[in-house]
Amino acid sequence: MRNIALRLAYDGTDFIGSQYQNQGRSVQEALEQAWEGLTQERRRVNLAGRTDAGVHAVGQVANIRTETRHSRRTILRGMNAKLPPDVAIQAVAEVDPDFHARHSANRRSYRYLIDNNAAWLPNLRNYVWFVEQPLDQAAMAEALVRLEGTHDFAAFTALVPEQRSTVRTCYTARLSSVTMFDRHLIAIDLAANAFLQHMVRVIVGTVVLVGRGKITPDGFQAILEGRDRKAAGPTAVAHGLTLVSVGYPPGLLRWDAGEVTD
Amino acid sequence: MRNIALRLAYDGTDFIGSQYQNQGRSVQEALEQAWEGLTQERRRVNLAGRTDAGVHAVGQVANIRTETRHSRRTILRGMNAKLPPDVAIQAVAEVDPDFHARHSANRRSYRYLIDNNAAWLPNLRNYVWFVEQPLDQAAMAEALVRLEGTHDFAAFTALVPEQRSTVRTCYTARLSSVTMFDRHLIAIDLAANAFLQHMVRVIVGTVVLVGRGKITPDGFQAILEGRDRKAAGPTAVAHGLTLVSVGYPPGLLRWDAGEVTD
Numbered sequence: 054m055r056n057i058a059l060r061l062a063y064d065g066t067d068f069i070g071s072q073y074q075n076q077g078r079s080v081q082e083a084l085e086q087a088w089e090g091l092t093q094e095r096r097r098v099n100l101a102g103r104t105d106a107g108v109h110a111v112g113q114v115a116n117i118r119t120e121t122r123h124s125r126r127t128i129l130r131g132m133n134a135k136l137p138p139d140v141a142i143q144a145v146a147e148v149d150p151d152f153h154a155r156h157s158a159n160r161r162s163y164r165y166l167i168d169n170n171a172a173w174l175p176n177l178r179n180y181v182w183f184v185e186q187p188l189d190q191a192a193m194a195e196a197l198v199r200l201e202g203t204h205d206f207a208a209f210t211a212l213v214p215e216q217r218s219t220v221r222t223c224y225t226a227r228l229s230s231v232t233m234f235d236r237h238l239i240a241i242d243l244a245a246n247a248f249l250q251h252m253v254r255v256i257v258g259t260v261v262l263v264g265r266g267k268i269t270p271d272g273f274q275a276i277l278e279g280r281d282r283k284a285a286g287p288t289a290v291a292h293g294l295t296l297v298s299v300g301y302p303p304g305l306l307r308w309d310a311g312e313v314t315d
Numbered sequence: 316m317r318n319i320a321l322r323l324a325y326d327g328t329d330f331i332g333s334q335y336q337n338q339g340r341s342v343q344e345a346l347e348q349a350w351e352g353l354t355q356e357r358r359r360v361n362l363a364g365r366t367d368a369g370v371h372a373v374g375q376v377a378n379i380r381t382e383t384r385h386s387r388r389t390i391l392r393g394m395n396a397k398l399p400p401d402v403a404i405q406a407v408a409e410v411d412p413d414f415h416a417r418h419s420a421n422r423r424s425y426r427y428l429i430d431n432n433a434a435w436l437p438n439l440r441n442y443v444w445f446v447e448q449p450l451d452q453a454a455m456a457e458a459l460v461r462l463e464g465t466h467d468f469a470a471f472t473a474l475v476p477e478q479r480s481t482v483r484t485c486y487t488a489r490l491s492s493v494t495m496f497d498r499h500l501i502a503i504d505l506a507a508n509a510f511l512q513h514m515v516r517v518i519v520g521t522v523v524l525v526g527r528g529k530i531t532p533d534g535f536q537a538i539l540e541g542r543d544r545k546a547a548g549p550t551a552v553a554h555g556l557t558l559v560s561v562g563y564p565p566g567l568l569r570w571d572a573g574e575v576t577d
Contacts, residue, residue, distance in 0.1 A: 064437035109438050111496050133434055141434045172395055172403045175326035176371050176557070180438055180496075233495050234373050234442075235559060295438070297497060 056152055057128065058306055059084075059115045060144040066179045066292065067139060071104040071113070080104075080140060084115060087135040091128070092121040101154040101299040102161050105251075107291030109180065112143075112162075112298035114306070116154040144308045152305060159246055160224065160300030165257045165293050166231070167239040174236050181238060182257075182293035188264030190239060193228050196263040196273035197241065200226040200256065207280035209256050210249035211288065219280070222246045226256075242297075251288050259286035318414055319390065320568055321346075321377045322406040328441045328554065329401060333366040333375070342366075342402060346377060349397040353390070354383040363416040363561040364423050367513075369553030371442065374405075374424075374560035376568070378416040406570045414567060421508055422486065422562030427519045427555050428493070429501040436498050443500060444519075444555035450526030452501060455490050458525040458535035459503065462488040462518065469542035471518050472511035473550065481542075484508045488518075504559075513550050521548035 061084070069077035084098045101114040123131065125145040132142045151157075166181040168174060173183035200223045207219040225244040230237055241260065243253050259276060262268045268276070268286070276284045323346070331339035346360045363376040385393065387407040394404045413419075428443040430436060435445040462485045469481040487506040492499055503522065505515050521538060524530045530538070530548070538546045 062434075062437050064440070109496075111436060111438065111498070129433065138435075138440055139437045141437055143432075143434050143436075170405075171391065172324075172405050173400075174373060174405075175324050175401045175403055176373065176442055178326070178400055234371075234557065236373070295496065 054150065055119050055121070056148045056150050057117050057119055057125075058146040058148045058152065058154065059117070059128075059132075059142050060146075060308060061113050061115060061140060061142050062111045063109065063113065063141070064139040064179070065104060065107045065109045069106045070108070071100050071102070071110075080110075080113075083136060083140050084132075087132050088117060090135045091131040092119065092123065094119060094121065099154045101158045102248075102296050104294075104296055105291050108294045108296065109292075110296040113296050114154045114158070114299040116148060116152055118150075146306055146308055148306055154299070157301055157305055158299050159302055160244060161246075161248055162225070162242065162244040162297040162300070163248070163253045164295050164297050165241040165243070165253060165289065166295070167241070167257075167261070167293065168236065169239055170236070174234060176234050177236065177238075179292050180295070182290050184261060186265050188239065188261065189266060190228060190230075190264065192266070192270055193239075193241075193260050193264040196260055196268075196270040197226040197228055197256075199270065199274040199277060200243075204277060205280050206249055206252055206277070208276050208282055208285045209252050209259070210282065211251035211255070213282075219249055221249065221252075253294055254289040254291065255282070255285055257289040257293070261289065262286040316412065317381050317383070318410045318412050319379050319381055319387075320408040320410045320414065320416065321379070321390075321394070321404050322408075322570060323375050323377060323402060323404050324373045325371065325375065325403070326401040326441070327366060327369045327371045331368045332370070333362050333364070333372075342372075342375075345399060345402050346394075349394050350379060352397045353393040354381065354385065356381060356383065361416045363420045364558050366556075366558055367553050370556045370558065371554075372558040375558050376416045376420070376561040378410060378414055380412075408568055408570055410568055416561070419563055419567055420561050421564055422506060423508075423510055424487070424504065424506040424559040424562070425510070425515045426557050426559050427503040427505070427515060427551065428557070429503070429519075429523070429555060430498065431501055432498070436496060438496050439498065439500075441554050442557070444552050446523060448527050450501065450523065451528060452490060452492075452526065454528070454532055455501075455503075455522050455526040458522055458530075458532040459488040459490055459518075461532065461536040461539060462505075466539060467542050468511055468514055468539070470538050470544055470547045471514050471521070472544065473513035473517070475544075481511055483511065483514075515556055516551040516553065517544070517547055519551035519555070523551065524548040
């Protein structure tokens with residue numbers, strides 16, 4: 054039995070999310086159908102990060118346990134020939150039998166994009182949150198950095214299941230400026246061992262209130278420490294969010310330089 | 316009578332092009348309808364650059380002669396409230412009565428994006444041309460620069476109307492590397508006083524043959540000098556192309572620093 058890891062990207066606009074649900078297109082189902090088309094195997098695809106409807110990915114990771122003898126190159130090309138245009142496999146790797154895309158992962162990185170201008174840019178409308186009000190980026194950056202470290206993030210999540218820990222370790226919480234189509238955008242990069250449900254979006258919704266002067270960076274830290282969801286800001290729109298990458302302990306997953314060669 | 320200039324952006328995916336046609340959605344029609352909704356005036360909108368179906372714009376320019384007393388800020392906000400999400404006014408300026416978005420323009424700048432990787436990136440699929448074959452970017456850059464200057468571009472256009480000049484002055488023909496969504500893309504920037512029909516796309520289709528080693532930079536120059544469309548490469552797909560900006564002689568059009576304030 055082989056265990057194959059896939060690095061994949063998708064445009065979340067027309068998906069109900071990464072995971073299979075009763076109704077609507079999921080990324081998982083698209084992958085499982087393409088896999089069956091390629092190999093005639095019906096297999097469960099494990100995805101590293103759960104993403105909501107509208108959330109995009111450029112570096113999602115999945116794994117599939119398989120009997121197929123297809124080369125990695127054939128898997129990449131064959132899957133991409135069968136997948137719809139809003140999903141594409143970017144790389145294929147051979148992994149140990151006990152590798153699990155979600156359980157083995159120890160780091161997830163997300164980027165949230167904000168278009169803070171007088172009008173939205175149509176080419177980017179499904180990939181950024183358009184915020185018209187002037188934002189104080191320095192204050193936002195100062196608030197964000199308070200998230201770095203190990204904290205109870207209960208204030209910044211949709212749902213706190215009973216007896217489940219809301220403690221996570223945030224490795225990076227930074228703001229930068231990026232340019233796309235000649236447009237200056239605000240990028241908020243968050244990396245952590247794992248994220249709670251809606252965590253990035255609630256953080257962004259709250260940080261935007263800091264940018265608008267409604268909350269100070271100290272107030273933002275007090276919200277974190279208070280662990281009360283009601284004190285935090287609204288959940289930012291899904292479509293500004295992209296899962297950038299998933300990390301694993303050293304040696305577990307290696308995308309070769311020539312990623313698709315055998 | 317006032318004369319109002321608009322800087323606008325659109326996502327060309329669902330348009331039949333910039334200009335009104337018998338069938339389908341055009342950018343011109345969307346603008347004229349929004350203008351009528353805002354001002355109750357039925358006016359002709361002049362667009363600086365004609366773009367085909369699928370071609371995008373971030374800095375298209377239009378002008379409208381009007382009796383409206385609306386402030387520039389009201390025009391921007393009012394138009395954007397009425398326009399569909401794939402068009403947005405970015406700035407509004409007051410111009411002299413004889414200013415004409417197309418006739419007064421003396422420079423157009425286009426950017427063509429190429430995604431030269433093993434798989435396409437779904438978030439960018441409507442905005443870049445995905446080219447799988449390895450491309451020699453240095454050779455492409457060397458070919459492109461031969462276009463700078465005043466030349467007869469008959470080899471690089473769809474259509475040569477009788478008795479109409481195909482001489483244009485190319486100010487910039489450069490290749491660079493840009494990053495969007497963590498992805499390295501090839502950007503081809505072309506600026507000229509004016510462009511012939513399909514000129515950017517035929518140039519890009521031919522330069523990609525240079526990148527694939529099918530044509531040398533000297534061969535590319537010979538195609539330019541031969542003025543024969545049949546010697547050039549195929550017309551590159553429309554959706555990789557974006558109209559970036561339109562230029563005017565000094566003093567004709569000034570987007571204020573506070574672009575939408577009165």
